[in-house]
Amino acid sequence: MRGVKIVGTGSALPSRVMTNDDMAKIVDTSDEWISTRTGIRSRCYCDTRAGESHRSLVRDAAARSLDAAGIAPEQVGVCLVATFTADTCTPSAACLLQADLGMPEDTLCLDLNAACAGFVYGLHVAECLLPGATRPYALVVGADTLSRVMDFEDRTTCVLFGDGAGAAVLECREGYPELHAVWGSRGDDSSLVAPGVGCDEPSYLHMDGRAVFRFATEVMPRCTTEVLTAAQVSADEVDRFVYHQANKRIVDFAVKKLGLDPVKCEGNIDHTGNTSAGSVPILLDELVRAGKITSGNRVLMAGFGAGLTWAGVLAEFA
Numbered sequence: 001m002r003g004v005k006i007v008g009t010g011s012a013l014p015s016r017v018m019t020n021d022d023m024a025k026i027v028d029t030s031d032e033w034i035s036t037r038t039g040i041r042s043r044c045y046c047d048t049r050a051g052e053s054h055r056s057l058v059r060d061a062a063a064r065s066l067d068a069a070g071i072a073p074e075q076v077g078v079c080l081v082a083t084f085t086a087d088t089c090t091p092s093a094a095c096l097l098q099a100d101l102g103m104p105e106d107t108l109c110l111d112l113n114a115a116c117a118g119f120v121y122g123l124h125v126a127e128c129l130l131p132g133a134t135r136p137y138a139l140v141v142g143a144d145t146l147s148r149v150m151d152f153e154d155r156t157t158c159v160l161f162g163d164g165a166g167a168a169v170l171e172c173r174e175g176y177p178e179l180h181a182v183w184g185s186r187g188d189d190s191s192l193v194a195p196g197v198g199c200d201e202p203s204y205l206h207m208d209g210r211a212v213f214r215f216a217t218e219v220m221p222r223c224t225t226e227v228l229t230a231a232q233v234s235a236d237e238v239d240r241f242v243y244h245q246a247n248k249r250i251v252d253f254a255v256k257k258l259g260l261d262p263v264k265c266e267g268n269i270d271h272t273g274n275t276s277a278g279s280v281p282i283l284l285d286e287l288v289r290a291g292k293i294t295s296g297n298r299v300l301m302a303g304f305g306a307g308l309t310w311a312g313v314l315a316e317f318a
């Protein structure tokens with residue numbers, strides 16, 4: 001049976017760093033409130049004058065992941081971009097990436113919207129698509145530019161989010177393990193809504209923070225347990241837990257409830273904020289580059305977000 005392994009990762013954060021003190025010049029907030037309630041100290045926004053955009057972040061993260069994998073764009077059979085804030089609805093961000101990197105015409109290119117859970121969904125979707133693809137490598141990117149859909153007069157949301165992209169290259173091969181993916185969605189829950197084409201209300205991202213907090217603390221531990229059960233491994237056999245970075249308190253809650261070793265659950269929200277679909281792959285890449293995830297490691301990734309959606313996988317590094 002064919003399965004997948006991660007053979008390379010990459011990420012890209014934009015250059016405009018906004019500290020909590022910078023946010024306090026825009027809305028009635030403080031470094032103390034933001035850092036104690038969320039763990040965030042700064043976030044990054046695209047600087048359009050420097051040519052930064054959703055497209056450029058996707059391109060840079062994807063190119064770095066291919067470089068790390070030692071894979072040429074011509075070898076990619078599946079190209080997925082998880083996002084809900086692409087520059088254009090069509091061409092999709094995946095098609096723009098195909099053009100930017102010169103991937104062949106028969107590359108399966110598409111965008112996927114599962115909000116902050118999008119990258120983890122993307123890994124599972126790529127796993128399903130690869131056996132029927134033209135070539136055995138998938139490029140999975142998670143990217144969002146939330147600074148575009150934020151209301152900078154709403155202190156309850158604008159301090160939380162940042163822009164960024166991360167990517168992973170998957171290789172499909174006989175004898176490689178399954179991802180043991182679990183997923184779910186709750187389409188009848190509108191506690192997190194962002195505008196789309198033809199949508200007058202809301203004109204910005206709107207969130208009931210407390211409701212999403214309750215949802216997150218329910219699904220993160222549950223997702224973790226379900227993946228471990230599906231994979232038939234114990235938490236001790238997992239090298240790293242890479243959780244969606246929405247709020248440090250949500251991760252701390254899950255870690256405590258599950259009795260996990262906090263060292264294995266390190267986050268990066270302090271300098272990224274919540275980058276939505278970019279969150280999990282950016283953290284993954286930072287851990288790889290810091291030598292904290294290495295060849296043969298097993299990494300459990302879990303995300304949750306608007307939709308509402310959630311997903312988890314256990315991936316092995318080649």
Ligand code: ACO
Pocket residue numbers: 028029030033034037038115116117155156157159192209210212213216246247250274276304305306
């Ligand atoms: N600065 C100062 N005060 C603030 C701020 C701010 N930025 N924001 C809210 N407050 C105030 C509120 O007005 C409230 O004041 P009040 O008591 O006088 O009414 C007080 O702080 C407490 O507000 P709460 O909402 O109860 O604060 P809480 O501790 O719940 O933290 C937060 C809010 C950080 C949003 C939290 O609920 C949370 O993290 N929720 C989950 C969000 C999340 O995970 N989103 C991810 C979605 S992913 C996606 O798909 C995009």
